[in-house]
Amino acid sequence: MSEPRNRRPDIQGLRAVAVLLVVVYHLMPDALPGGFVGVDVFFVISGYLIIGSLAREAATTGRIDLAAFYRRRIRRLMPAATLVLSATTLAALLILPTSRWTLLSKDVIASGLQVQNWNLAFGSTSYEQAGGPVSIFQHFWSLAVEEQFYLVVPLFILLVARRIRGEAGARRR
Numbered sequence: 001m002s003e004p005r006n007r008r009p010d011i012q013g014l015r016a017v018a019v020l021l022v023v024v025y026h027l028m029p030d031a032l033p034g035g036f037v038g039v040d041v042f043f044v045i046s047g048y049l050i051i052g053s054l055a056r057e058a059a060t061t062g063r064i065d066l067a068a069f070y071r072r073r074i075r076r077l078m079p080a081a082t083l084v085l086s087a088t089t090l091a092a093l094l095i096l097p098t099s100r101w102t103l104l105s106k107d108v109i110a111s112g113l114q115v116q117n118w119n120l121a122f123g124s125t126s127y128e129q130a131g132g133p134v135s136i137f138q139h140f141w142s143l144a145v146e147e148q149f150y151l152v153v154p155l156f157i158l159l160v161a162r163r164i165r166g167e168a169g170a171r172r173r
Contacts, residue, residue: 011045018042039142047149054154058161064154073150081143085111092136104136111140114147 018041025035057064089108096104110119120141 011049015042015045018045043142043145043149046146047153050150051153051157054157058157062161062165064158064161066154066158069154070150073147077143077147081111081140085137085140088136107135107137107140111137111144114144116140117142117144117148 018038021032021035021038021041024032025038029035054064054069085108089104092104093101106123107116107119110116116135116137120135120138123135
């Protein structure tokens with residue numbers, strides 16, 4: 001069976017290595033103390049793919065279908081995120097003491113709104129504070145960063161494409 005045109009085995013392999021680094025870091029932090037860098041590698045790969053896709057669309061069509069772009073993101077990410085948020089919240093309500101529910105609700109809302117990175121940065125919990133009250137939704141920070149990237153980058157590419165078209169039109173006159 002042939003690979004779809006957009007699939008790149010080399011990039012899929014790099015993604016797998018990035019995920020493996022993070023998994024090993026979480027299972028055996030002492031064995032791979034810098035394994036968290038896998039998240040950064042994954043972000044760079046995702047950014048490369050998204051920017052390339054959007055730039056090709058802007059170059060070939062002269063526009064970016066933002067509605068279709070965001071629909072694809074929502075269909076790809078939100079079902080799993082919603083399931084994780086719901087199941088984890090339910091389990092937390094059954095397991096955690098009521099004194100943690102206020103913080104839990106803030107974390108659920110921040111994670112659902114894709115701003116958990118800001119919530120953690122300015123909140124009372126810390127990802128690195130493993131001995132303290134760590135958010136059970138702390139890993140949603142990376143999804144929040146990705147979604148914020150998806151909000152900004154397409155608009156930036158649109159602005160660049162318009163600028164290039166405007167300059168090309170001015171040169172033809």
